[in-house]
Amino acid sequence: MVEQVPQGFPVRGFGFDRPKPEAPFRPEIYDDVAGLSSRVRLVEERIDMLRGHIEMLDNSLIEKHKSVISELRGVENDIRTLRGDVEQTKSVVDRMAKRMEELAGKEELKVLERYVSMWQPMSFVTRSEVEATVKSILSNAGVKIKVEKTNG
Numbered sequence: 001m002v003e004q005v006p007q008g009f010p011v012r013g014f015g016f017d018r019p020k021p022e023a024p025f026r027p028e029i030y031d032d033v034a035g036l037s038s039r040v041r042l043v044e045e046r047i048d049m050l051r052g053h054i055e056m057l058d059n060s061l062i063e064k065h066k067s068v069i070s071e072l073r074g075v076e077n078d079i080r081t082l083r084g085d086v087e088q089t090k091s092v093v094d095r096m097a098k099r100m101e102e103l104a105g106k107e108e109l110k111v112l113e114r115y116v117s118m119w120q121p122m123s124f125v126t127r128s129e130v131e132a133t134v135k136s137i138l139s140n141a142g143v144k145i146k147v148e149k150t151n152g
Contacts, residue, residue, distance in 0.1 A: 138145055
């Protein structure tokens with residue numbers, strides 16, 4: 001069964017039914033095809049250059065990313081170290097504050113100053129000064145002093 005196609009419509013089939021070109025190729029068509037071919041080659045070369053540039057940029061971005069990541073890790077380590085130092089400094093300051101609370105206050109120092117000025121410790125004599133004075137007085141009075149030997 002063969003379908004009938006109205007006149008004016010192209011016939012589709014396996015290629016046997018297709019009409020063949022009537023006119024031979026003209027030289028302008030060869031020139032146009034050659035020009036288009038060279039343009040396509042130029043575009044392909046530019047695309048290849050752009051791919052190379054993109055690949056180079058991609059590689060440099062990857063390297064830059066790696067270096068930024070390593071720098072960030074270094075900064076994170078530094079921050080951890082600083083945090084530890086800050087915590088240690090805080091504990092030292094807390095201990096110092098607790099010890100300073102145990103120290104004498106201003107009023108207590110004033111009381112001690114009054115006692116010291118009342119006693120005048122600079123006018124006190126030492127034990128060795130008293131012994132020397134007593135020995136000299138007794139020897140002037142003619143009393144013999146018996147010297148005790150110390151074990152030492």
